[in-house]
Amino acid sequence: MCQLLGMNANTPTDVMFSFAGLATRAHEHKDGFGIAFFEDRGLRHFIDHHGARVSPVAELVKRYPIKSDIVIAHIRKATQGSVALENTHPFVRELWGRYWVLAHNGDLKGFAPRLHGAFRPVGHTDSERAFCWLMQELAKAHAGVPAIEELTLTLGELLPQIAAHGTFNMLLSNGQALWAHASTKPGSPGLHWLQRRHPFGAARLADEDLSVDFSPLTTPDDRVAIVATEPLTANEPWRPIAPGALTVFRHGSPIGPAATS
Numbered sequence: 001m002c003q004l005l006g007m008n009a010n011t012p013t014d015v016m017f018s019f020a021g022l023a024t025r026a027h028e029h030k031d032g033f034g035i036a037f038f039e040d041r042g043l044r045h046f047i048d049h050h051g052a053r054v055s056p057v058a059e060l061v062k063r064y065p066i067k068s069d070i071v072i073a074h075i076r077k078a079t080q081g082s083v084a085l086e087n088t089h090p091f092v093r094e095l096w097g098r099y100w101v102l103a104h105n106g107d108l109k110g111f112a113p114r115l116h117g118a119f120r121p122v123g124h125t126d127s128e129r130a131f132c133w134l135m136q137e138l139a140k141a142h143a144g145v146p147a148i149e150e151l152t153l154t155l156g157e158l159l160p161q162i163a164a165h166g167t168f169n170m171l172l173s174n175g176q177a178l179w180a181h182a183s184t185k186p187g188s189p190g191l192h193w194l195q196r197r198h199p200f201g202a203a204r205l206a207d208e209d210l211s212v213d214f215s216p217l218t219t220p221d222d223r224v225a226i227v228a229t230e231p232l233t234a235n236e237p238w239r240p241i242a243p244g245a246l247t248v249f250r251h252g253s254p255i256g257p258a259a260t261s
Contacts, residue, residue: 002089002105004191005073006171006227008178008249012039012067013224017212018232019073020062020205032088033075035061036101037068038175043099044068047088051075070178072171074103086123090171091131093119095138096145098174102131105229106167106183130162134172148177148248148255155179156246163244171227178249180227182241191241192231195253196224206234223252 007015019035033055034047044066048057074089090103104127111126117139119132134155141154155172162168163183169191172179184190196203200214200222227249231238241247248255 002103003075003229004103004105004169004171004227005071005229005232006173006178006180006249007068007071007224008173008227008252009069009222009224010251010253011222012069013222014065014067014217015071015073016062016066017203017205017210018226018228020208020210031083032085033058033073034088034090034103035071035073036090036092037066038070038099038101038173039068041098041175043092043101043175045090045092045101047085047090049083049085049088070173070175072101072103072173072178074105084123087125087128088123089127091128093131093135095135095174096142098145098176100135100172100174102127102134102170102172104130105169108162108166108168111162111165126166130168134158134162145174145176148250152179152246152248155181159183159246160244169229176250178225178227180241180247180249182243182245184243190243191227191229192238193225193227193241193247193249193254194231194233194236194238196226196236197222197252202235203233204235206232225249225252225254 032049037044048055072090090101093100108126113133119135121128121132137158159181168183170181182191198220200218202213204211
């Protein structure tokens with residue numbers, strides 16, 4: 001299955017340490033990678049259908065001094081759709097004058113909703129099809145950008161309809177918050193999260209001999225939430241997101257079920 005990485009912080013933050021940990025897993029997930037950084041209402045979006053271990057785009061991203069408060073990244077192991085640029089996550093659409101970004105880990109069977117209007121897939125993945133349907137239904141449910149709480153309620157009604165067709169572990173953002181939805185059965189890779197906050201310490205990657213001490217790079221007010229398919233570090237308190245749960249991260253903290261898990 002694919003690997004997801006999401007980051008939400010209360011101040012623009014460098015995500016390259018976590019991205020390096022994600023990229024080390026590209027030897028098994030070599031069918032493309034992508035990463036999207038929000039900068040206020042703007043978006044930097046890098047994708048490549050080559051694996052993150054060999055992609056020159058991945059090398060560019062690792063060296064690019066990007067700081068953001070919301071990041072979504074994905075490394076792909078193809079299940080539906082060929083290995084091609086148009087099938088590479090994360091996908092981007094516009095709704096209500098804002099960019100929306102989605103990345104998906106899983107496999108949906110028989111999900112063929114009727115699509116109309118402005119939201120049509122360019123590629124041939126179940127993930128992009130689900131994204132288009134989700135955007136279509138959000139546009140039908142609201143005339144403009146709703147409050148985070150109202151939007152979360154609508155997503156809570158729509159996402160189970162997609163997840164009924166298979167595994168739908170998903171990261172979604174419009175630059176205001178990061179939504180994480182888990183649907184994997186217990187015992188299978190789903191989604192995990194952690195929060196880094198004062199007092200910050202050192203973190204060590206689980207798949208590579210690399211560590212970083214965040215204490216000299218942060219302030220006592222900083223908060224950073226990280227979401228990943230599997231824990232990226234070996235010495236931090238990662239927690240699973242319960243199957244079926246939709247968790248919202250804003251300003252570096254969870255404001256949904258993960259807040260009490």
